[in-house]
Amino acid sequence: MRTVMPVLQKAKPVKLAGEGLSFASVSLPKQLRETKIVKDKSADDIAKEIVEWIKKIKTGRDGMLPSPILGTPTRRPSQ
């Protein structure tokens, strides 16, 4: 950095060619969570809910699926 910084400080400012580009909006993606907090639920009820969730995976929708514990993650395109 000792050698680079003086050179950087001498650099001439350049106008970036950003003309013609306009942003209508910039936002963070909305998170979709369906997490629920339930107290005093019996082990049988929890097991039943997990089985229902597994059945839903087998029968249906592709991609990312809702988890009863984590909620529904935001679907994002691949990087």
Next chain:
Amino acid sequence: METILLLAHTETDGSLAKSAREALHVAADLHKAFAGSKLVVGLVGEDVQAAANSIAACPAVKYFGVAGKEFGQSRYATDAAAAEAICKAAQATIVVAPATSRWTRSLPGVAQRVGGRAETHVTGVSTDGGKITVNRWYYRQRMEAVLTRAQRPWFMLIDPGSQAACGCGAGRPRLKPLPLT
């Protein structure tokens, strides 16, 4: 008047991937939204006739192809040369392509060569009052922006899985081969 070019490469078996049909869906929608615009298809691959045949029912008026053994596999030099030749031959103002690893690597360079701009990670294209706006992701998909550009040609790399695939049928279009040396 916009000339919309769908730029796609074939798979190893000569077919078009679903992501290419998704990009075609976007290109056809843009063509429909702009009266008087032209839709052109450009294909790159070892043999592109079968791919052109598979999407013959789309409203494209011209088909350009760069074919040969050297275009069968991904390589920056050949991909960029092929895409540049097609863009120049088609005189495209809007270039829609699937964001495959092959195009994502080469098309920003092609945009630079033809004096245009490239948008990667596009997840939506809309037209509002004669203006094209794209939704794209920045910073490893942590921010989403809606933007428009005045520069042409404008390259849009459509993220696979973000659009419906075009279901246009088969036929036998006239394909214009572009020789590259």
